[in-house]
Amino acid sequence: xxxxxxxxxxxxxxxxxxxxxxxxxxxxxxxxxxxxxxxxxxxxxxxxxxxxxxxxxxxxxxxxxxxxxxxxxxxxxxxxxxxxxxxxxxxxxxxxxxxxxxxxxxxxxxxxxxxxxxxxxxxxxxxxxxxxxxxxxxxxxxxxxxxxxxxxxxxxxxxxxxxxxxxxxxxxxxxxxxxxxxxxxxxxxxxxxxxxxxxxxxxxxxxxxxxxxxxxxxxxxxxxxxxxxxxxxxxxxxxxxxxxxxxxxxxxxxxxxxxxxxxxxxxxxxxxxxxxxxxxxxxxxxxxxxxxxxxxxxxxxxxxxxxxxxxxxxxxxxxxxxxxxxxxxxxx
Amino acid sequence: xxxxxxxxxxxxxxxxxxxxxxxxxxxxxxxxxxxxxxxxxxxxxxxxxxxxxxxxxxxxxxxxxxxxxxxxxxxxxxxxxxxxxxxxxxxxxxxxxxxxxxxxxxxxxxxxxxxxxxxxxxxxxxxxxxxxxxxxxxxxxxxxxxxxxxxxxxxxxxxxxxxxxxxxxxxxxxxxxxxxxxxxxxxxxxxxxxxxxxxxxxxxxxxxxxxxxxxxxxxxxxxxxxxxxxxxxxxxxxxxxxxxxxxxxxxxxxxxxxxxxxxxxxxxxxxxxxxxxxxxxxxxxxxxxxxxxxxxxxxxxxxxxxxxxxxxxxxxxxxxxxxxxxxxxxxx
Numbered sequence: 150x151x152x153x154x155x156x157x158x159x160x161x162x163x164x165x166x167x168x169x170x171x172x173x174x175x176x177x178x179x180x181x182x183x184x185x186x187x188x189x190x191x192x193x194x195x196x197x198x199x200x201x202x203x204x205x206x207x208x209x210x211x212x213x214x215x216x217x218x219x220x221x222x223x224x225x226x227x228x229x230x231x232x233x234x235x236x237x238x239x240x241x242x243x244x245x246x247x248x249x250x251x252x253x254x255x256x257x258x259x260x261x262x263x264x265x266x267x268x269x270x271x272x273x274x275x276x277x278x279x280x281x282x283x284x285x286x287x288x289x290x291x292x293x294x295x296x297x298x299x300x301x302x303x304x305x306x307x308x309x310x311x312x313x314x315x316x317x318x319x320x321x322x323x324x325x326x327x328x329x330x331x332x333x334x335x336x337x338x339x340x341x342x343x344x345x346x347x348x349x350x351x352x353x354x355x356x357x358x359x360x361x362x363x364x365x366x367x368x369x370x371x372x373x374x375x376x377x378x379x380x381x382x383x384x385x386x387x388x389x390x391x392x393x394x395x396x397x398x399x400x401x402x403x404x405x406x407x408x409x410x411x412x413x414x415x416x417x418x419x420x421x422x423x424x425x426x427x428x429x430x431x432x433x434x435x436x437x438x439x440x441x442x443x444x445x446x447x448x449x450x451x452x453x454x455x456x457x458x459x460x461x462x463x464x465x466x467x468x469x470x471x472x473x474x475x476x477x478x479x480x481x
Numbered sequence: 482x483x484x485x486x487x488x489x490x491x492x493x494x495x496x497x498x499x500x501x502x503x504x505x506x507x508x509x510x511x512x513x514x515x516x517x518x519x520x521x522x523x524x525x526x527x528x529x530x531x532x533x534x535x536x537x538x539x540x541x542x543x544x545x546x547x548x549x550x551x552x553x554x555x556x557x558x559x560x561x562x563x564x565x566x567x568x569x570x571x572x573x574x575x576x577x578x579x580x581x582x583x584x585x586x587x588x589x590x591x592x593x594x595x596x597x598x599x600x601x602x603x604x605x606x607x608x609x610x611x612x613x614x615x616x617x618x619x620x621x622x623x624x625x626x627x628x629x630x631x632x633x634x635x636x637x638x639x640x641x642x643x644x645x646x647x648x649x650x651x652x653x654x655x656x657x658x659x660x661x662x663x664x665x666x667x668x669x670x671x672x673x674x675x676x677x678x679x680x681x682x683x684x685x686x687x688x689x690x691x692x693x694x695x696x697x698x699x700x701x702x703x704x705x706x707x708x709x710x711x712x713x714x715x716x717x718x719x720x721x722x723x724x725x726x727x728x729x730x731x732x733x734x735x736x737x738x739x740x741x742x743x744x745x746x747x748x749x750x751x752x753x754x755x756x757x758x759x760x761x762x763x764x765x766x767x768x769x770x771x772x773x774x775x776x777x778x779x780x781x782x783x784x785x786x787x788x789x790x791x792x793x794x795x796x797x798x799x800x801x802x803x804x805x806x807x808x809x810x811x812x813x
Contacts, residue, residue, distance in 0.1 A: 270739045270772075276709070277633055297708045298738045301609060302634040304707025375636025376629045377608070384716040384741035406630045407602045409716035409744045416745070420752035440602075 182221035183354045183453035184230055185468035186214050188244045189347030190399045190445040193463025193478060203478065206243060210467040210476045213237045217353055218469040227353035227361040228266060228289070235262075235285040235363050238349040242324045244465075245347030247283060249324045250367025252331035258322035260367055261381035262288040263299075267360035267391035267451075274299040274381040280306055282315040285365045288381075290314060298383060302375075327370070334371040348380050350397025352389070352449045360449060362387050362395035362411070369402070378402025384412035391451060393418040394425045400444010400461065404437055414448055425450035426458075433458040514553035515686045515785035516562055517800035518546050520576045521679030522731045522777035525795025525810060535810065538575060542799040542808045545569045549685055550801040559685035559693040560598060560621070567594075567617040567695050570681040574656045576797075577679030579615060581656045582699025584663035590654035592699055593713035594620040595631075599692035599723035599783075606631040606713040612638055614647040617697045620713075622646060630715060634707075659702070666703040680712050682729025684721070684781045692781060694719050694727035694743070701734070710734025716744035723783060725750040726757045732776010732793065736769055746780055757782035758790075765790040 188210060198206075217234035221227070239247025250258040262284035263274035273292025276299065281287045290312045291300050300308055310316055348366035355361075364387045366380040379386035379402035386402065388411035389395035396411040405411075410432055417428035425448050433445060438460045445459025447466060455468045457477070467476040520542060530538075549566035553559070571579025582590040594616035595606035605624025608631065613619045622644045623632050632640055642648055680698035687693075696719045698712040711718035711734035718734065720743035721727035728743040737743075742764055749760035757780050765777060770792045777791025779798060787800045789809075799808040 265739075272739050295706070296735065297706075298735045299709040299714075301707040301709050304705065308706035373636065374627070374629075374640035375633040377631040377633050382631075382714060382716070383738050384714070384744060388741070403628065403630045406715050407597075407604050409720070409741065412716060412741045412744055413748070416748035416752060420748060 180453040180470040181356050183449050183455060183468065183470045184214060184217040184221060184234070184351065185447045185449055185455050185457060186210065186217070186234060186238070186349070186351045186466065187397065187399050187445065187447045187457070188238060188349050188465030190443070190459045190461040190464035191347060192461065193465070195479060198478070206465055206478060207476055209238070209241050209243050210465055214467040214469050214474065214476070217351060218474070221353060221355055222471070224356055226357070227355040227359050230353040230355065231264065231351045231361045231363040232285055232289055234351045234353075235349055235365050236283045239283050239285060239365055242326075244349045245327075245367045246349040246365040248322055249327060250322050251327050251347070251370040253368070254371050254373040256331065258319065258367055259372070260284040260322070260365070261377065262363070262365035263381045263383060263387040264288045264292055264361065264363040265383055265387050265389040265395070266292070267389035267395055270390070272298050272383045274383060275305045275309075276301040276377050276381040277375060278306060278309070279319050280316050281309045282317045282321065285363050287314055288363070299381065322367075330370050348386070348399040350387070350399060350447060352395040352397055352447055354395070354449050354451070354453050358391065358451065360389045360391050360395035360451065362389040362397045364397045379405035379410070382406055384409050386411060388412045388415055390415050390419075394448050394450040396446055396448045398444060398446040399464065400459075401442055404440060404442025405444060408432065408436060408442065410437070410446065414446070418450070425454055425456050429456045429458045433460050512785040512802040513688050515781050515787060515800065515802045516546060516549040516553060516566070516683065517779045517781055517787050517789060518542065518549070518566060518570070518681070518683045518798065519729065519731050519777065519779045519789070520570060520681050520797030522791045522793040522796035523679060523775070524793065525797070527811060530810070538797055538810060539808055541570070541573050541575050542797055546799040546801050546806065546808070549683060550806070553685060553687055554803070556688055558689070559687035559691050562685040562687065563596065563683045563693045563695040564617055564621055566683045566685075567681055567697050568615045571615050571617060571697055574658075576681045577659075577699045578681040578697040580654055581659060582654050583659050583679070583702040585700070586703050586705040588663065590651065590699055591704070592616040592654070592697070593709065594695070594697035595713045595715060595719040596620045596624055596693065596695040597715055597719050597721040597727070598624070599721035599727055602722065604630050604715045606715060607637045607641075608633040608709050608713040609707060610638055610641070611651050612648050613641045614649045614653065617695050619646055620695070631713065654699075662702050680718070680731035682719070682731060682779060684727040684729055684779055686727070686781050686783070686785050690723065690783065692721045692723050692727035692783065694721040694729045696729045711737035711742070714738055716741045718743060720744045720747055722747050726780050726782045728778055728780040730776060730778045731796070732791075733774055736772060736774025737776060740764065740768060740774065742769070742778065746778070750782070757786055757788050761788045761790045765792050
């Protein structure tokens with residue numbers, strides 16, 4: 150009996166090895182991994198971004214994408230890469246997420262984030278956090294430690310504290326630039342809210358073939374009444390499916406919710422046979438542009454093809470694959 | 482000048498009349514209107530529903546669907562039909578929405594609702610309301626009176642008060658049966674949360690060819706931490722597009738969010754050429770059943786075809802078209 154059991158085990162081992170070999174061979178032309186990030190889309194032009202600020206953003210985008218790239222290159226998971234990359238951007242006051250988030254009408258910072266894994270369709274989301282240092286980690290905790298997808302407000306904060314997430318005083322999120330932006334918005338009746346947005350996002354494909362997408366934001370300057378944008382909405386701001394793609398959006402959130410943008414990219418690939426690039430281009434430049442829905446998205450398909458599309462004047466963005474790194478801001 | 486102006490007006494009038502005639506002729510085979518409702522899906526069997534309760538539900542479903550039907554038959558809009566129908570179900574203590582909503586872990590009632598119009602892709606949503614009598618009307622107010630789609634928590638309540646919606650004392654939502662259900666859930670560790678859900682929803686197609694879908698819920702008995710289900714999520718619990726269909730879902734919300742169920746029905750029609758029935762059947766009986774995602778949905782396509790699918794043991798449901806009314810509870 151012992152020999153027979155051993156034989157079965159050996160046969161299984163050889164079968165698995167064979168499967169792995171065949172599988173690796175079939176994927177030979179794909180990059181081993183890929184990562185793409187955004188730091189918000191909007192009125193970002195050479196005219197309104199000084200060379201000094203431009204350098205700061207380039208440096209921050211480079212640092213962020215490199216964090217995730219290193220994890221992926223070392224065989225880490227796309228979930229870890231997305232979390233660590235977004236945490237860096239949340240901690241940077243340059244981006245409208247975490248520290249540096251924009252202010253609500255009441256002079257508070259309210260943070261939203263979401264995450265989705267392409268395998269097993271697991272997802273997590275938080276909305277309206279005021280004291281959790283890294284909302285993306287809160288979204289991941291909702292996904293991994295509860296049976297729920299979305300938690301909001303005071304209840305979500307209570308969960309975060311119990312789950313051991315880092316809690317900070319709301320003043321941690323304060324930055325002078327964002328506070329001044331609120332003061333200007335409150336004064337200026339003709340203020341265009343379109344200019345006061347931003348979000349960070351990351352999509353990663355790891356060496357196991359798994360895609361993860363995440364998004365984190367402070368929302369809209371001067372937002373009122375507990376407004377929730379697309380960032381914490383699975384299917385709107387964030388979506389991932391290993392069979393098609395992972396997507397993270399940024400822009401005028403209301404349009405991204407109504408058009409279920411992130412899910413729509415995947416649906417056009419899944420059901421209409423479009424490529425990720427074709428689907429994204431159509432949605433951003435045709436569908437959303439028609440209704441003046443400003444913004445953009447980043448995406449990765451299952452083969453590691455990178456998409457970075459936007460219909461605004463600029464989008465902070467970067468991607469990395471083995472032997473390739475691109476960092477861009479303007480529309481060129 | 483007067484005669485020329487009159488001539489232009491007359492020409493315009495005739496053109497409009499001609500357009501209306503042609504349009505009505507083209508739609509001759511469609512029903513003039515259609516409406517479908519649900520009052521929640523779950524463990525609803527003849528064994529656990531007494532004949533007296535069954536009669537009460539049949540009567541309530543009949544009254545609800547008749548309210549919307551009358552509006553549509555008289556040439557009213559699908560938006561009005563959905564609002565009035567859902568308000569009736571919110572006001573009835575029989576359903577888990579508005580009065581009669583289930584209790585959270587903290588012994589409160591927290592209400593969510595959403596609405597979407599198939600024309601112009603307008604949408605509105607509220608989450609975590611504790612003192613607004615009719616959440617569906619709050620969702621409509623968000624859609625029609627703000628530039629936003631989703632408002633949550635205290636901020637949403639502030640908006641509702643300013644918008645003139647009827648505010649009630651939180652005790653209004655209390656019903657003994659739901660409170661006892663919470664006490665039982667709190668005591669019973671082995672309590673299956675799947676049995677403590679429910680939602681109401683309505684999809685209507687009016688004589689103008691416009692589809693509107695709406696959903697309203699008290700969520701899950703014993704819910705914690707500001708949990709948000711699929712009901713207020715556009716694309717998950719509610720979706721509408723005049724070009725394809727309108728959908729309202731009910732069931733274990735987390736699965737409906739991860740699978741973007743309402744949007745997915747429309748996407749399969751739009752991109753894969755499926756009928757509304759085919760898309761709904763696949764998603765409910767294949768995709769969701771595989772992951773044990775219990776629940777169901779109601780839908781109407783642009784031709785007024787009615788869909789009522791569920792993978793649970795029962796779903797309170799009804800529909801009406803000219804000369805046709807069906808009311809059902811069990812799986813037969």
